[in-house]
Every structure is written in structure tokens, then in C-alpha cells.
Amino acid sequence: MTLKKFLPIVFLLISTFSFAQPSDEKREQIKQLKVAFITTELDLSKDEAEKFWPIYNTFEEKQFEMRHEKMRSFKKRMDKESVDKMSEKEAAALLAQMEDNEEKMLQLRKKLSSDLRPVIGSVKILKLRKAEDDFNRKLIKQIKESKK
Structure with missing residues (x-):
């Protein structure tokens, strides 16, 4: 990626986290x-x-739902006191639910790859995975720097 293309993204990241905003607004800015x-x-x-974005956006919506809705319920049950008070049977059931959710996330990722393969090919799917990882790393770095 050329420097000319990269600098606007960096400035947008910096400006995004410079101001406190409601989480929905932040989420929309991050999405953009x-x-x-x-x-x-x-x-x-x-x-x-034209073919990629509808497929990817559907994936993102489902992934968001799985991560935030289902995992939120798991996290509520995972504080130290709750875990310490759980029976082995309750813990095993919660663990099974969490593993099932992780398996569903993996299946969702596999479906994305199979849906995108005819649209953009395997090379660009690999580039997509790298771009997602790079974006997430930059976002986390920016958040950490803004908290200093």
C-alpha cells in the first residue's frame, strides 16, 4: 500500500479516537x-x-451478533464469584455452550470463504484475512495510545 493511501487512514483512526462519542457512533466510524x-x-x-460487500457485510453482522450477544451472556456468568460457586455440571454446560459458539464462529468464517471464493478468489481472501488482522492491530494500538 502506498504512503498516499495509508496516511488518510491513519489520520482517520487518530481522529476517531480523539473524541469521546457514544459506542454506536464509534462502532459506525470504525466500520467505515x-x-x-x-x-x-x-x-x-x-x-x-458490488458482489463482495453484501457477502462480507452479512458475515460481519452475524459475527457481531455471535460475539456480542451470545458472549455477553457467557461473560456475565464468568465473574470469579460465579465461577467459584458453579457446580462441575453447571461449568461443563457453560463450557459446552462456549465451545458450540466458537464452532459456529468457525463455520461462519468457512462459509465466508466459500461464498467469496468465486467472487474474489483465494488470493484476495488471504489478503482479506491479513487486512482484517492489520486493521485490528492498528485499531488496538490506536486505542492504547489514546488512553495514555
Whole structure:
């Protein structure tokens, strides 16, 4: 990625976390930044983009739901006191639910790959995975730096 393409993304990341905003607004800004970052990294043609984004957005919505809705209920039951008071049977049931959710996340990721393969090919799917990881690392770094 060229420096000219990278600098606007960096400035957007910095400005995103410079101001305190409601979480929905932050989430929307992060989503916009992620779209811009992925678009730049994958260098999608117009035809690819028209097919790619509906598939990817559906994946993101389902992934968000799984992570935030289901995992939130797990986390509520995972504080130290709750875990210490759980019976072995209750702990085994919770662990099974968590493992089931992780398996569903894996299946969702596999479905994304199989749905995208005819649209953008395997090479760009690998670039997508790298772009997602790079974006997340930069986002975490920016959050840490803004808290200093």
C-alpha cells in the first residue's frame, strides 16, 4: 500500500479516537474505517466490490451478533464469584455452550470463504484475512495510545 493511501487512514483512526462519542457512533466510524482499509488493501474491481460487500457485510453482522450477544451472556456468568460457586455440571454446560459458539464462529468464517471464493478468489481472501488482522492491530494500538 502506498504512503498516499495509508496516511488518510491513519489520520482517520487518530481522529476517531480523539473524541469521546457514544459506542454506536464509534462502532459506525470504525466500520467505515474498516471498509476503507479493506477496499484499499484488496484493490477490488467495481464488479468484485458490488458482489463482495453484501457477502462480507452479512458475515460481519452475524459475527457481531455471535460475539456480542451470545458472549455477553457467557461473560456475565464468568465473574470469579460465579465461577467459584458453579457446580462441575453447571461449568461443563457453560463450557459446552462456549465451545458450540466458537464452532459456529468457525463455520461462519468457512462459509465466508466459500461464498467469496468465486467472487474474489483465494488470493484476495488471504489478503482479506491479513487486512482484517492489520486493521485490528492498528485499531488496538490506536486505542492504547489514546488512553495514555
